[in-house]
Amino acid sequence: MSVKRRVAFVVNGTPGSPMGSRAQAFARELEGALDITLLYRQPRKVRAIGEMVAALRSSRPEAVYVFDLAYSGVVASALHTLGTRCPWVVDTGDAIFALARSVGGRGPAGLLLTAALEQFGLRAANAVVVRGTFHQKLLAGQCLASTVIQDGVHVDAFRPRPAEELRRRLGLEGVLTVGILGSSIWSDRLRVCVGWELVELIRTMKGRPVKGVLIGDGSGVPVLRERCRSYGIEDQMVFIDRVPYESLPEYLGLMDVTLSTQSNDVVGQVRTTGKLPLYMAAGRYILATDVGEASLVLPEAMRVPYQGVVDPAYPVRLAERVEGLLARPEQLKSAESLVGVARERFDYPVLARRVLEVLERV
Structure with missing residues (x-):
């Protein structure tokens, strides 16, 4: 030997x-x-x-x-x-x-x-x-x-699984859920953090059958919670603390749509980000900025234009895509093909x- x-x-x-x-x-x-x-x-x-x-x-x-x-x-x-x-x-x-x-x-x-x-x-x-x-x-x-x-990602560990009971407990039945996973650290310089685009999206879609889900912790979470209160959308946002890695597949099942947002500069362009492979392996529909690795592995329907470091118009573009999914929910099934891409690439x-x-x- x-x-x-x-x-x-x-x-x-x-x-x-x-x-x-x-x-x-x-x-x-x-x-x-x-x-x-x-x-x-x-x-x-x-x-x-x-x-x-x-x-x-x-x-x-x-x-x-x-x-x-x-x-x-x-x-x-x-x-x-x-x-x-x-x-x-x-x-x-x-x-x-x-x-x-x-x-x-x-x-x-x-x-x-x-x-x-x-x-x-x-x-x-x-x-x-x-x-x-x-x-x-x-x-x-x-x-x-x-x-x-x-x-x-361990693709087999993240294979799609039902989350009906978890949705029921969190009050997410009968709505389209849009979610994001990650540590949300507030940037004083940029005035944003992970999840800022989700809160602004829900604000744009206030009153529609859509709820946002953010899984993670960090200094940005209290800021986002306060924004939800000021926007009057507390009942359309669910904040979940960080969950163990082995529990992520079930919690990702809460999300009909996931967001993967990178700035359109060198910082964002060089990244894959650890969350993109997880979303793909879990068979989640993704709306991602057309930047970095996402621009190479996702179909055009899932890629959204993004300008610069912080794009204030981005949540409106996201809302247009989400309205399209509300009108044609069968499009969500196209995400099943992402599992095979994740297996091949990630x-x-x-x-x-x-x-x-x-x-x-x-």
Whole structure:
């Protein structure tokens, strides 16, 4: 029996974070081919660097795969390679400098450090993995090669399932439900958060047989709740706290229509977003901005034009699409075809094979 190659998965996040889930999924798929050690970042990010370096020296990997372009994992992996010449891969889903500049909250020094981290990570790593096709094109323009391995999903775990009892308990019977899943963090600079477009959509459709559902937590939720009160649409919006990952398939079944919104700039264009594969695997009808990976995998009827970073006219365009679905609800059945697309493009067994190919090249 051949000896498995030792690989360390360095996760810039906790076991329960999105990157933790991605790393665990790949580790399960590749356990027969690789001897994988999972290393997670601890809450104290600076201290985490030393802890990660010590763990890497102890596990003596023959390759390192870093999940997310964040300084704890990147610096620890770079330091480890100084004495060992161990090759390392960085996996990123964002143009992090553009994201930091857009969202705000960092001063000039912070932005400079973010730009330096991004350039160092992309150029020092032996291989780069990006999670969006347009990100690959962006880096190619900077003479940087990369491999696309999108955000993933366990398709069989998210197969469509009935949610009639849950709908009944939440007062969602007899209406078209439009929902969104995600952490809603308020941006003081942009004055928006995840779910802003859903609340504005429901405001536009006040009194119609439509209800909004937001699943998630974060600093933006109280802002959205207050907007609902001021708009007089509290009875048309349902807010649900974050639910366990294993419960998501049932809760996604609450949603007849799901929203996937990305800004039409570099920040949004490079993304797949982890929610898009989930919606597709669950067979949900999606209304997505015609930006990034969604523009490549969704049919035209599900793609909605979006302008700039924050498009105040977008909720009106969404309302036009939702009115069309109210008039012709049979269109919702077209979402069943998305399950097959998710299996082909985003299923973890498919993506894990690409991870193995990248590791075999370094």
